Amino acid sequence: MNRRSIIRLSKYKNTLQRLKAMGFVKVFSDNLADALGIRSTQVRKDFSQFKITGNKRGGYIIDELLEKILRILGKTSIQRVVLVGIGNIGRALLHYKGFENEGIEIDSAFDINPDKQTGRDDISVYPMEQLVGYIQKEKIEVAVIAVPDIAAQRVFDLLLQAGIKGVLNFAPIRLRGPEQIPVTNVNLVLEIENLFCFVNAKKEE
Amino acid sequence: MNRRSIIRLSKYKNTLQRLKAMGFVKVFSDNLADALGIRSTQVRKDFSQFKITGNKRGGYIIDELLEKILRILGKTSIQRVVLVGIGNIGRALLHYKGFENEGIEIDSAFDINPDKQTGRDDISVYPMEQLVGYIQKEKIEVAVIAVPDIAAQRVFDLLLQAGIKGVLNFAPIRLRGPEQIPVTNVNLVLEIENLFCFVNAKKEE
């Protein structure tokens, strides 16, 4: 039920899909642990938490395990998101094939300048005025914010007004909103700074 | 000393820079805590860990605090990184002004296809053959991997061979290498899946 165990579920899913593609039928908690670089007890503890059971001495049937995990992750239907901001990051996301392969669909894009090209004719670009209505009409639950930091809070407020349920935010600011709406921040400057800090710390040892 | 407290240090730094720009001179642990959405004891505990002290009842002098944090983060000189892979993500990074503003410089870029345009004439693009030599000659310590997942491990091996000290990896795979070289993974599919999982969990409550 905690963030970390859900992140691991996603990783188990990826590993299982790869194993399945390679023709494997069974898997042991040890194999999954190796793939993720963790202990096998962690794998079984996670499964235990989500009421996933395997076979004593027999490991897990990949197909069954995968199906259970996909259901927990809500991967039984296409996961639609809207993208707000078609700049550098927004366009990179629009061109990425990996989302589609994993059942995630960028449904539509919004920008203050709706003349911006997406480079994909299957994705419409709308002006910001239509954001709230569109999300409500299409029952979109998750949005990606890829606008400049000064605009991000305003966009978030609109999304909340539209009833969005979760947000992935690339702007390097803390978005303020109701506790129960999860916001995941991707802050690349922070990550790079963090790396340098570790690198420097290693040198002093 | 742990990842989380260093991440918070970066956030304190950002907040302090904003406060400084607004003309503030002093700050209390409460202010920083509010800005980050954490408790003030956490702020003081972090500072305590890094031997940062303030003034009883007087808070902290922003300039002094900022300087101490910048030194801990290794922000006393430009932090140079190389970028490997000039595709969707790579180009987005190349066009981002935020790195420069924070003292991070994309020194140069490498691609299997060095004819790719960066859109910036101050950043050279080199073929992969020159990666190892360049990193060694220029003493680059951190690299960003933005190549397709199948190529990522090969690129990582080259970087290790060149003596790289830390890596930011966008490819959705676990890079295998020596324990002591930190690798930060940015996995956007994972983050979005995670959001949906939370959103679904909320609905069942």
Added chain:
DNA sequence: TTTATATTGTGAATAATATCACATAATAAA
């Protein structure tokens, strides 16, 4: 000056997360 107040700094308590240890059961071997 003295007293009240506000804020830091940190050891102790608590909470969250991961690991261990081992009972349990399924399968394979004897």
Added chain:
DNA sequence: TTTATTATGTGATATTATTCACAATATAAA
């Protein structure tokens, strides 16, 4: 069959991170 072996599943334990509680003390007010 019976016994040995190999995984799972989970309560107990250890580790890590956060919060609490409060002493110490600098500043402001009386």
